[in-house]
Amino acid sequence: MEQKNKSACSDVNSFNIHASGEDYLETILVLQNKLGMVRSVDVARHMEVTKPSVCHAVATLRDGGFLTMDEDHFLHLTDVGREVAEKIYERHCFFTEQLIAAGVDPEIAEVDACRIEHVISNESFERLKKAAFRNQENEISALSKAIKDKPTE
Incomplete structure (x- = not known):
């Protein structure tokens, strides 16, 4: 299992994340700053993509440790996810x-x-x-x- 330390966080390119994943993290950050709480539907609307596309991206980013989803389906960036975003x-x-x-x-x-x-x-x-x-x-x-x-x- 690969461990990410603080020095690895200093270079966005050191994460195994695609440009589309970075776009989703950036969008979630922008929407959180604007709206406070963000759901997948907000991301889909903002990025003009389908809800299934967002669901797939959210699952991938969640598995990668970049975000979490609470019981009310609000998205939250992890510390690493926020830093990348x-x-x-x-x-x-x-x-x-x-x-x-x-x-x-x-x-x-x-x-x-x-x-x-x-x-x-x-x-x-x-x-x-x-x-x-x-x-x-x-x-x-x-x-x-x-x-x-x-x-x-």
């Missing part, structure tokens, strides 16, 4: 924002971000985040300098 959601938001900032149509950016979030390595993602943050800091610094250097009338 948060990391996927962070990637999704980052890539969506970066693509929109680069001039990509928001709908296309959303679709492309959903693809990228699943395939990029943790190392590449972290380096891109740092580079984007450095660029943002440089822009703020240049703007601040321009404001300070602006002649007063």
Whole structure:
């Protein structure tokens, strides 16, 4: 039996989970933040998939230790499931924002971000985040300098 430790959790790609499973975890996280309690029907509606598809995914994710279902059929992310969902959601938001900032149509950016979030390595993602943050800091610094250097009338 393979054991997952904290260091393994730091890289989303280290889990044996498919992109579709990551999408379900991300959706459950988003819906929990929005609605509080989430059932399979909420996930099906949000993802525009069939209830049997959600039931199959829930069973797989439950067997993998990523979520639980209570007696009232509400879905709950486990600690590991929440960590994976948060990391996927962070990637999704980052890539969506970066693509929109680069001039990509928001709908296309959303679709492309959903693809990228699943395939990029943790190392590449972290380096891109740092580079984007450095660029943002440089822009703020240049703007601040321009404001300070602006002649007063």
